[in-house]
Amino acid sequence: QSALTQPPSASGSPGQSVTISCTGTSNDVGDYNYVSWYQQHPGKAPRLIIYEINKRPSGVPDRFFGSRSGNTASLTVSGLQAEDEADYYCSSYAAINNVVFGGGTKLTVL
């Protein structure tokens, strides 16, 4: 199973919005509603911030927004804050009870 494709880096200034893409295929992102996004700060475990394409767990600010178009999912972070600087990973169910992650995107708040 191939990894999902994410840009290695993204950046934005405080208060701005940034969107991170996650491209898969019709066998994963495009075919199942189980697309998730995880935030990982250095030295920490990942944290679930978006599940089932666009749902937020309790405690996750509504500045984080998930969407999907075709085989590409996206995470938009609006009103960027310094604490949003982290690595972000997408994942998708990929049939036959498998899961695949994206390669990760390092978000820098300028």
Add this chain to the structure above:
Amino acid sequence: QVHLVQSGAEMKKPGASVKVSCKASGYTFTSYAITWVRQAPGHGLEWMGWITADNTTTNYAQKVQGRFTMTTDPSTNTGYLELRSLRSDDTAVYYCARITSSGWDFDYWGQGTLVTVSS
């Protein structure tokens, strides 16, 4: 509160085996499956597989099939990942996580266990 607490760091030689534990608390252990994810130094997340908490069903990523074994002990609310025939490229932080009941999302994570394979 839900907590997943993993065992401590391990250093092993190539060809050896290691068993990492993941003790859960704060929820009904058998109601949620457990997944294992690893992260090599400076690299991204790699999904390893999952196991139902009642220890009856497993599914492994093709890359680790046959060399890694996931088990659980419902009597102690603990999940285990055993790695055999270790290679240097198995050096990574290994995370356990709980799979949500609604799908294929991982809502609570352990703190991670660093496994270093070096001669």
